[in-house]
Amino acid sequence: MSTPLTWLRSFEAAARLGSLTLAAQEVGLTQAAVSQQMKALETRLGVQLLQREPRGVSLTGAGAELYRAVAEGLERIDGSLARFVRRDARELRVLCNTSLAVRCLLPRLPAFCAAHPEVALQVRTALWRTDALGIDPDVELFLGPDRSGATGAIPIPGGEMTAVAAPAVAERLGRGAGGVRTLAVSGFDPLFEAWAKAGASPRGAAGEPLVSDSFHAALTLAEAGIGATIAPRLLAAASLATGALVELASPPRHQVLVYQCQLSSRPSDPAVAFRDWALGALAAPPPAP
Known part of the structure; x- marks a missing residue:
């Protein structure tokens, strides 16, 4: 029953x-x-x-x-x-990958709000697209294999992976010193395994790799000098620009992942305006802290 x-x-x-x-x-x-x-x-x-x-x-x-x-x-x-309820035409629901939101979208969002004060904006975040079932966004920004030709999603530059560490950690790795952790991200095991097999990941690590659930968390730990990680270049751009992180030797080429921006099947005017703004804002240099 x-x-x-x-x-x-x-x-x-x-x-x-x-x-x-x-x-x-x-x-x-x-x-x-x-x-x-x-x-x-x-x-x-x-x-x-x-x-x-x-x-x-x-x-x-x-x-x-x-x-x-x-x-x-x-x-x-x-x-x-x-989905079946008539909505206010000014309402805009945006679903964004958590790391992309924290690292890139939210710092730039005040500019959109200032330019479009009439839009009733809702921003939701999710680590994985499957975590967001039932949200039904007007605009979605996510990381995944490039399927833009089949879905109409527009690629956002910066999805290529780069290896990074804090300057002091990079200097230790350059000297061949041990005791540097690999900062792995759950769900991306093949990427970090390929990094290790290529001999590019930290050697002689102090204990097992430290695994977190997002690229944002891994980058935050790297900025704190805890270890080295791999992350999409777009997410690391601001920290690379300020010198909080530096690039290491390029990680081995893995499955190509792309940040993409996709509209719903019946996009509203605010959704189109947000997409056009986001594509330009995310391609521009990160705003000053």
Whole structure:
């Protein structure tokens, strides 16, 4: 027997707000009805989800695990339904790869906002495109194999990989000194394995490689002098310009990845304006800090 969606919406609201009373107000039920739903849900699953406290409720371990899954699922459902709702023509939803957003897009974004004050802009970020199911963006900026001919996406220069390190770390590598970590990025194992096989990655590292979940994190660690990494040149450009990072020997050629900008199937005027602005802004030198 399937679990009623109304129970899950009530559970998500109670977990997020920490209160059955506030959850009841949000979902349009009485507090008693929400309380009965939570008891029924716990009975159905055979675990306690909420810890009742004098001033509200808190999640148990099982409740926290369920909340993450339910919140993500409801967000995807709401995002899918939103596609069929008539939207304000001024609204613009942008989905951007997290590293590209933090390193390149957000520092340049004030210029777009100043030029287009009439646009109601929403910016969402995701490490991987699969993390963004249900968001339905008007404009998407992502890193991946070049499929511009098939999808209509426009390539953004700077996706080629470069090896970088802080100047002091680069100097140590130049002297053949050991104790330098490889700063790897999860999901790009073949790239870093090829770097190691080519003999270009740091040797005699102090322990195992340090693995992070994004190129932004790896570059931040490299700037702090913790090790050396490989990243798209576009992401490293600002740090290379300021001298916070320097380039090492070129990494071996791997699968060609390209940053791309893609519009939805029915682009609005704000979406076209943003795409045209982003392509020019990201190709220009990074703004001064």
